[in-house]
Amino acid sequence: MKRKKPYLLAGLVLLLFLLCTACGDTEGQIAPQDDPNEGLGGDLTEDTVNDFSGFEGIWLGEANNDYDSMEIDAEGNWTLYLSGEVVDEGYLRYEPEWEAIYAYSNLDDSGSLIAMEEGQLYSAAYGYFNYGDGMEYLWYEDGGSPDGNPDSYWSWDSDLCQRNVSEFKGIWYYDGDLSSETYIVIDGNGNWSYYQRVPGVEPAEMDCGVFTYSMDEVSTYYADSTMYDGVSYRVFEVDEDALVWGDEGVYYMME
Structure with a gap:
């Protein structure tokens, strides 16, 4: 009659011990975070990682880009344009797991890396964009418009007599x-x-x-x-x- 080898018995005992430990220690398991900004650690705070003002403005797609422009506000809400039509929109969010900012689409909840690279806006999903200098819809210095219409936008300098495009x-x-x-x-x-x-x-x-x-x-x-x-x-x-x-x-x- 063959005898079971000692190391096989030891292995079975160790496996049973690990299984029992995993089943009994449910409190030690990490629950998924609803807020990706929780537990940032270090010197980071939700305010610092959620400051998207550096992305604010109208960004023009490069000549070989599939999209014409991307507009981003100070809160990180963005809109993507092609031939004058809105083709996608969403919001920016900091992801601590990757220590990076991602652009999430409201259309399909997909997310992709977005970053500033030497003055250019880079989106892993949408390509490179250059800042559209002068495209902001700015008011007159006195906060009004010459025709009294509150819906009219004008350039910063009233002497230039420029209208909103x-x-x-x-x-x-x-x-x-x-x-x-x-x-x-x-x-x-x-x-x-x-x-x-x-x-x-x-x-x-x-x-x-x-x-x-x-x-x-x-x-x-x-x-x-x-x-x-x-x-x-x-x-x-x-x-x-x-x-x-x-x-x-x-x-x-x-x-």
Whole structure:
């Protein structure tokens, strides 16, 4: 008759001991945290890790980016745009487990790393963005608008007579001709697309981008391209419904 080897018996005893210990010590198990900012430790506090003011602003996608722009407020709420339409939105949150900030989508609850890299905004899900200098919707210095309309936004300097680019929303036709070869579509966020058409063919988008404000020229803006690197058109407002678009001529907004 064969005898059981001593080390096998010892192994079985040890296994039973571990099982009993795991079953009996439920108080020592770590429960999942509802708030990912709990237990930060060190010098970190919820206030410091939830300060998203450094991300605040309008960020323009690089030329090879799949998205036009991303807008983030001081609380970390963000909105992603493509061709003037909202394609995603969500919020920023610090994750202590990875010691990083993540952008979470309200559409599918997915999250991805987001960070500042040498002045650029980097999103693992959406690519690289550059700060849209001058795109903020700022008020006059006195806090009001010259026409008394509380819904009007203007630049910081009233002497420049600049309007909020959201007021340019519409379709602008070259020389006011509805059948013109070229026209420009501008949405309420300052995103624009330049189209060219020929008879019998669908209009082709030749360029697109976002408006910025001139810092020293009256009634002047710049249409910065997100399709072509380093391309920007000087846009001068000659009338409420007329824009001089670079060297392309005058475009009129038609109802």
